[in-house]
Each structure stands twice: as C-alpha cells, then as structure tokens.
Amino acid sequence: MFSLVQLESFIAVAEELHFGAAAERLNMTQPPLSRQIQLLERELQAKLFTRTSRTVQLTTAGKVLLPNARRIVDMSRKTSMEVSRVATGDFGTVVVGYTAVAGQSVLPEFLATAARELPGVSLVLREAVSVEQLDGLSKGTLDLGLLRPFTNRAGVETTLVKKDRLVVALPKDHYLVTGKGVLIKELEGLPLMMYSTSEGRYFHELVLRLFDSVGAKPTITQIASQIPALISLVAVGLGVSLVPAGSMQYSPDSVAFEELVGPSGLQEMNQSDIVLAMEETNANPAARRLKEIYLESIQTVEGPAIKGNRG
Incomplete structure (x- = not known):
C-alpha cells in the first residue's frame, strides 16, 4: 500500500514539475524523492511522469491521481489535527470552500473575522464551484462552503450572507x-x-x-x-x-x-445570493465556532451597486 510520504512526494513533483524544486520544497535531496516516486509507481503499477532532460510532465494516470492524492493528504492532516482538537473550537483546522465571486466579495471579511476572533484556528481554502462544494460538505472533505444556493441538499444547513443578482x-x-x-x-x-x-x-x-x-x-x-x-x-x-x-x-x-x-x-x-453552508452532522468544533462568530459579525447582506451606471 502506498504511504503518505509517497503521496506528498508525488504532489510536490506534480505541482512543481521539477524534481529539484520539489526536493527543495520537501527539504530533501533528489535521490530519495525519486525513490519515493518509483515506489509509488510500482505500487500503483502505472507511470506517473514522463521525463526528458528538460521537462517533467504528468501522464494521464498522474493527472487522475493528483486530485485524489491531495484529498487523501488533506484528510490525513485534518484528521491528525482533529484528534488533538479541544472541544471549545478555539483551536483546530477548518477547510473552507468558496466560489470565485465569493472569494472577492465575502471571503476577505470572513478571513478577517477568523484571524481576529479565532487566531488559533487554521484555515485550508479550496476554490470550487457550488456543486463541488456541496459534494465536499456531504463527504466531509469541506467544513464550510461559501456558495450559491444551487439546490436543497439534505443534511446541509445554509445561511444567507450576501444578497446578489x-x-x-x-x-x-x-x-x-x-x-x-x-x-x-x-x-x-x-x-x-x-x-x-x-x-x-x-x-x-x-x-x-x-x-x-x-x-x-x-x-x-x-x-x-x-x-x-x-x-x-x-x-x-x-x-x-x-x-x-x-x-x-x-x-x-x-x-x-x-x-x-x-x-x-x-x-x-433574479437572485444569485451567496450562502454559508455546513453539513448538519459536521463534528468539527472549530468550524461550528467559526460559523457562529462570522454570522454574528456581519452587518449587511446587500449586494453591490453599479456605480454611475444605473437608470
């Protein structure tokens, strides 16, 4: 069975597309990094990279593995921190999804609130469209989502945070x-x-x-x-x-x-509002604490006006 070290090595090479840069990022030398990739390829019985003297590229198998590897490593880190999390929710890790527009219009204030009120909570941010966030909330790979009210999803709680059109x-x-x-x-x-x-x-x-x-x-x-x-x-x-x-x-x-x-x-x-969503059975105390504090802090949910361009 492949190890987390092998997956982390693979992710570093896949993102850097350079073994030297990936090794530096992981604070290791290239030979052991190459060895981890070889072991992973042997375990999966698939070639993950094509290499020339100048380039490194993901194979089709590597492209399939990359999102899954990220998810496994993220879940491993999240689980490790949750085991030691105190029940108050003042410490821990919260994985937050957001759409592209929410990243501009809602996320800055959300992050500022988290940094000010819960400095002991670490945030892992994931940009994704609304349907992907709903799937992530249901599967437990996301704690909170800033998304459009795409559809009513059983078990997912939503609260309006920004009106839009x-x-x-x-x-x-x-x-x-x-x-x-x-x-x-x-x-x-x-x-x-x-x-x-x-x-x-x-x-x-x-x-x-x-x-x-x-x-x-x-x-x-x-x-x-x-x-x-x-x-x-x-x-x-x-x-x-x-x-x-x-x-x-x-x-x-x-x-x-x-x-x-x-x-x-x-x-x-014509309503395209942004909501804060959470799976109702989510047991992450830090996520629930952050949701509570943020909803208490927001002053308005009105959307932006077209300045100088309205009839």
Missing part, C-alpha cells in the same frame, strides 16, 4: 451601454456567453429562467464553467453575458455593466 456584462463600447438598464428581450439574438450545465448549473438554469420569463430565447455561442472566463470572453468583444453583480469589482475596464430591467417579478426571480 445577475447584471448584464457588455463590451464597453456596446450600444446597450446607456446607464438605463437592459431588458432581457434586448439580449435576444446577441451572442451570449453562457454557463456550463455541470459546473455552472445554478447560473445556467437561472439565465434560462430569466429569458423564458419574457418569452425570449438566448443565442448561446460560448460556454464556460467559471465567471471570470465569461467576463474575459466579453472583454474581448465575443458577446454579452449575465454575471453576478459581485463580479464587477474584479472585472477589466473594457467591460461595462447594466442592470437587468423588466416586468414585475423579474427582480424576485
């Missing part, structure tokens, strides 16, 4: 950039940068509902799983997209934003 992202020189807002109908026929049906399922379904609510049909020309990728497509002029207002703060100057306007009921439908 979709806004229209357009190239800065687009004719719809007026500061008066954009109707869904005005987007019909325009090339739409759309969310993946798997990783971006929450937003994919929300966008379709918004179009359907006014009898419009989107013209989908590009698909991406992450919001920054969609904004980048808009930035180079390939089309328009509907993105959370919280993403405006890290968007390039070449992208402009307009509010979605329309008939009664549109605003109630």
Whole structure:
C-alpha cells in the first residue's frame, strides 16, 4: 500500500514539475524523492511522469491521481489535527470552500473575522464551484462552503450572507451601454456567453429562467464553467453575458455593466445570493465556532451597486 510520504512526494513533483524544486520544497535531496516516486509507481503499477532532460510532465494516470492524492493528504492532516482538537473550537483546522465571486466579495471579511476572533484556528481554502462544494460538505472533505444556493441538499444547513443578482456584462463600447438598464428581450439574438450545465448549473438554469420569463430565447455561442472566463470572453468583444453583480469589482475596464430591467417579478426571480453552508452532522468544533462568530459579525447582506451606471 502506498504511504503518505509517497503521496506528498508525488504532489510536490506534480505541482512543481521539477524534481529539484520539489526536493527543495520537501527539504530533501533528489535521490530519495525519486525513490519515493518509483515506489509509488510500482505500487500503483502505472507511470506517473514522463521525463526528458528538460521537462517533467504528468501522464494521464498522474493527472487522475493528483486530485485524489491531495484529498487523501488533506484528510490525513485534518484528521491528525482533529484528534488533538479541544472541544471549545478555539483551536483546530477548518477547510473552507468558496466560489470565485465569493472569494472577492465575502471571503476577505470572513478571513478577517477568523484571524481576529479565532487566531488559533487554521484555515485550508479550496476554490470550487457550488456543486463541488456541496459534494465536499456531504463527504466531509469541506467544513464550510461559501456558495450559491444551487439546490436543497439534505443534511446541509445554509445561511444567507450576501444578497446578489445577475447584471448584464457588455463590451464597453456596446450600444446597450446607456446607464438605463437592459431588458432581457434586448439580449435576444446577441451572442451570449453562457454557463456550463455541470459546473455552472445554478447560473445556467437561472439565465434560462430569466429569458423564458419574457418569452425570449438566448443565442448561446460560448460556454464556460467559471465567471471570470465569461467576463474575459466579453472583454474581448465575443458577446454579452449575465454575471453576478459581485463580479464587477474584479472585472477589466473594457467591460461595462447594466442592470437587468423588466416586468414585475423579474427582480424576485433574479437572485444569485451567496450562502454559508455546513453539513448538519459536521463534528468539527472549530468550524461550528467559526460559523457562529462570522454570522454574528456581519452587518449587511446587500449586494453591490453599479456605480454611475444605473437608470
């Protein structure tokens, strides 16, 4: 059976793609590092790297192993610390998932609260889309998640921490950039940068509902799983997209934003809030303590406004 040392050695080489840099990172020399990789390959009966005199690359087998190896090592470290954790939750490790937008709009305040109120708690941060976070919460690989209310998942507790909505992202020189807002109908026929049906399922379904609510049909020309990728497509002029207002703060100057306007009921439908989620059976006292303190500390859950660009 492979060992944690072998997995840690593999992860270091896979991330550095250089045996010398990986050995330095692990405070060891290259020969024992190479030996650990050889033992792991022998145990798994698969070649994990292809090496030339200049490059190191992961094989297909190595690419399959990497996320699993990270998960095993993370769980091992987490378990080791949890065994010695005191019941108060003032010490320990909390694994926190967050979406790309939550990483900009919610995570900074969350981290500041943790550092100020629970200095003895170590945080392990994992960026992931909402559906992956829900899976992680259910499986116990995540303690807390900052995610979109993708779907009701049995056993997962959610609390609203930031209200948000979709806004229209357009190239800065687009004719719809007026500061008066954009109707869904005005987007019909325009090339739409759309969310993946798997990783971006929450937003994919929300966008379709918004179009359907006014009898419009989107013209989908590009698909991406992450919001920054969609904004980048808009930035180079390939089309328009509907993105959370919280993403405006890290968007390039070449992208402009307009509010979605329309008939009664549109605003109630146009909700892409961020929630703090936890598996209700989670036994990590530090995670429960952090959740409690953070929820007590937040003053508002309002989303950002489009400055100087609202009708």
